[in-house]
Amino acid sequence: MAYDIWTYSETAAHTAHLDLTGYRVEATDGFAGTVDTHEPTAGRAHVVVDTAPWIPGRRVIVPAGVVTAADPGTKTLRLGCSKQLIEEAPPFEPGPDHERDDEQPHRMGLVDYYLAFFR
Numbered sequence: 001m002a003y004d005i006w007t008y009s010e011t012a013a014h015t016a017h018l019d020l021t022g023y024r025v026e027a028t029d030g031f032a033g034t035v036d037t038h039e040p041t042a043g044r045a046h047v048v049v050d051t052a053p054w055i056p057g058r059r060v061i062v063p064a065g066v067v068t069a070a071d072p073g074t075k076t077l078r079l080g081c082s083k084q085l086i087e088e089a090p091p092f093e094p095g096p097d098h099e100r101d102d103e104q105p106h107r108m109g110l111v112d113y114y115l116a117f118f119r
Contacts (some may be wrong), residue, residue, distance in 0.1 A: 005065035005114050006044050015040075015070040015077075023070065023077040025049050025062075032086045037078055047077065048092055060089040063114050079116055089113060 008015050020038040024031065025047075033051040036059055045064035052058070068080040077084070090110065 001063065003115070004043070005063040006046060008045060008064040008067060010062070012067045012069055014066055015064070018070055019074060020047055020070060020077055022051065023075045025077050025079065027079045027081055027083040027086060028083050032083050033077065042106060049086065051086065054083070055087065059092045060086055060087070061092045061110055062086065063110065066114065078119065085117060 017040070018038075020035045023035040025033045025035060031054060033049040033054060035047045036050040039046050039048075045075040046061050047064075047067070048059050049062050050059050062079065066079050066081050066085075067077060069078040070076070071078070090113065
């Protein structure tokens with residue numbers, strides 16, 4: 001069975017039911033940013049992470065499959081990857097309308113990048 005990077009893992013399945021906007025994002029080696037937007041829809045679930053102040057002016061899409069846990073008490077989202085993976089991810093640059101459909105072409109371009117993480 002192929003791994004679906006756009007679906008939350010069993011350990012983070014409850015995450016889809018939370019509004020993660022504003023959560024602090026922690027990679028395996030430290031602070032990576034803040035959740036700017038959260039798309040919980042099955043099969044396309046992801047968060048857009050604003051990497052400021054670590055990397056000012058940069059946002060990246062992180063697929064749901066990279067998320068390992070969410071703590072509503074501390075509003076912290078934990079990732080199963082290093083900051084380097086986030087730093088080297090292609091930047092998210094939405095179209096002028098900032099509509100959900102603007103994410104689709106960019107999102108599809110991320111599949112190879114993030115699938116390498118799961119190999």
